[in-house]
Amino acid sequence: xxxxxxxxxxxxxxxxxxxxxxxxxxxxxxxxxxxxxxxxxxxxxxxxxxxxxxxxxxxxxxxxxxxxxxxxxxxxxxxxxxxxxxxxxxxxxxxxxxxxxxxxxxxxxxxxxxxxxxxxxxxxxxxxxxxxxxxxxxxxxxxxxxxxxxxxxxxxxxxxxxxxxxxxxxxxxxxxxxxxxxxxxxxxxxxxxxxxxxx
Numbered sequence: 001x002x003x004x005x006x007x008x009x010x011x012x013x014x015x016x017x018x019x020x021x022x023x024x025x026x027x028x029x030x031x032x033x034x035x036x037x038x039x040x041x042x043x044x045x046x047x048x049x050x051x052x053x054x055x056x057x058x059x060x061x062x063x064x065x066x067x068x069x070x071x072x073x074x075x076x077x078x079x080x081x082x083x084x085x086x087x088x089x090x091x092x093x094x095x096x097x098x099x100x101x102x103x104x105x106x107x108x109x110x111x112x113x114x115x116x117x118x119x120x121x122x123x124x125x126x127x128x129x130x131x132x133x134x135x136x137x138x139x140x141x142x143x144x145x146x147x148x149x150x151x152x153x154x155x156x157x158x159x160x161x162x163x164x165x166x167x168x169x170x171x172x173x174x175x176x177x178x179x180x181x182x183x184x185x186x187x188x189x190x191x192x193x194x195x196x197x198x199x
Contacts, residue, residue: 008091
């Protein structure tokens with residue numbers, strides 16, 4: 001079983017990185033083969049320079065590697081902060097360049113781009129872990145939790161992954177060691193649970 005882990009945070013001491021490390025340890029217990037990408041450390045170029053219909057192949061070896069891995073992954077895990085109700089730009093670029101036509105989705109023969117796409121990803125589950133400095137109640141009542149809509153409906157459902165679990169942790173700023181330890185323990189339990197049913 002292949003688990004793909006994507007981290008999008010510029011600081012290696014971030015809670016996003018700590019969460020990813022906790023998830024890795026949990027998956028190793030179940031014998032998953034892990035592929036981990038730290039987009040900032042790998043200096044991923046997020047700029048997509050063609051339109052959708054032309055975005056089926058890239059001259060960038062890193063993009064081609066990412067595409068191969070995401071298409072083979074049995075489980076996808078994403079870790080990133082909530083910046084302006086969105087993923088960081090580097091991760092948005094990963095979405096644009098990697099979850100591309102004929103890799104993550106396609107259209108039926110003779111169907112136009114306005115038709116409902118066919119998702120191609122084989123992963124049964126996607127787990128998305130966000131950090132934030134906005135209290136959960138404010139995130140829900142004022143902003144409407146845009147990341148839930150983005151990841152569940154606009155991205156993974158579009159690409160064929162029907163089981164999407166997303167968790168937001170925070171406020172990170174000012175959080176105590178006990179709070180952070182509790183978050184990590186919750187992530188470990190959640191990942192272990194999904195790992196078991198996904199085998």
